[in-house]
Amino acid sequence: MTILLLGSGGREHAFAWKMIQSPLCTKLFVAPGNAGTDSIATNVNISPTDFEAIKKLVLAENIEMVVVGPEDPLVHGIFDFFKSDEKLQSIPVIGPSKLGAQLEGSKEFAKEFMVKHRVPTAAYDSFTKETVEKGCHFLETLQPPFVLKADGLAAGKGVLILHDLKEAKQELRNMLVDAKFGEASSKVVIEEFLDGIELSCFVLTDGKNYKILPTAKDYKRIGEGDTGLNTGGMGAISPVPFADATLMEKIEQRIVIPTVQGLQQDGIPYQGFIFIGLINVKGEPIVIEYNVRMGDPETEVVIPRLKNDLVELFVAVANQKLNEVQLEIDSRSATTVMVVSGGYPEDYEKGKVISGIESIENSIVFHAGTKTENGKVVSNGGRVLAVTSYGNDFQEAIKKSYQNINKLHFDTMYYRKDIGFDLLG
DSSP states (O other), rough: EEEEEOOOOOOHHHHHHTTTTTOSSSEEEEEEOOOOHHSEEEEEEOOOHHHHHHHHHHHHOOOOOEEEEEEEHHHHTTTHHHHHHHTTTTOOSSSOOOOTHHHHHHHHHHHHHHHHHHHBBEEEEEEGGGHHHHHHHHHSSSOSSEEEEEESSSTOOOOEEEHHHHHHHHHHHHTTSHOOOOOOOEEEEEOOOOOOEEEEEEEEEOSEEEEEOOOBOOOEEEETTTTEEESSEEEEEEEEETHHHHHHHIIIIIIIIHHHHHHHHTOOOEEEEEEEEEEEEEEEEEEEESSSSOTTTOOOGGGBBBBHHHHHHHHHHHHTOOOOOOOOBBBSEEEEEEETTTTTTTTOOOOOOOOOOGOOSSSSSEESSSSEEEEEEEEEEEEEEEEEEESHHHHHHHHHHHHHOOOOOOTBOOOOOOGGGOOOO
């Protein structure tokens, strides 16, 4: 098969790395890709949301499957675009319909879905510019800390957790009245704060059947000890040590099954990944959010632990035959550490020459924000590289990642030295 993968981050490089191992994948295009995908597949300079350009490429290159990495094309309806086009409708798109993508595209839609299908989640209400004062009043009924979420897509940065009521009211006004996150915060969801430890559960579904992929935990804050600003993710580990059989059984029965059945009951076409952001509150799993694609950097630890042929899994999804596949998981732990540009998640410079990648041993380097320029690999984003390693436990794996990061260099390079710190107990 000739396959097109959309996206340009570490998640997409991990997908590409796994997909080209499949005998079913004869040619892989990545749009737009990065320096990592460039070395193993064919990059095409097309935006994942430019559907007409994607159509042209698919027809010109006889592409037989499209795998969608990021959320934007899904929220914009790439699945529906293919299904409603006579020339494209027979080509499977791995990713949900536009309606299904609202689980990530709208916090309010997701909350309403969870309440309707009795999926455990935090108490909430949503507000607009017109009801901002009602929102301030709602804040007064909650115990701090206060959680404010921009309803729309804000690249993982639209969530604020505040301890002071006065500050929370001010930030609510900033988001709704002053459009702090632009269009994304024209509606804001306020919810009760849940105190526990977070983990991510990944599900692959064909719309009827599902498979639960390995669990992972990522580290969102820029600073050590989980301090500072939220980022897209500074590192991840898999499996999550505290996700024992009892917790996983609760997750499957109370969350995964009602979610997949809810999609069917609501007539929502969904063939792709469901990323369930959970919090373990005293042994009870509660959903914080849904995402409609794999997480990044979690993909860089989940996919390397998958022994199955990934393309074979995608074909099973397309044919609604996922029940016929047996998942095989590597029993080893995997960890990844993100190497980022100085200044990220705020202002940072691009175009820094990266050295040392070729001297990495016993780890896999997944490119996130990189490109090739004059034969050299240079930084091209806030999160630049993810260094993934295997180990008998996460401590052994993380040690390998850190040893290898010491061989890398680019100007202003930064990484957290404490990934997994909260799990040493």
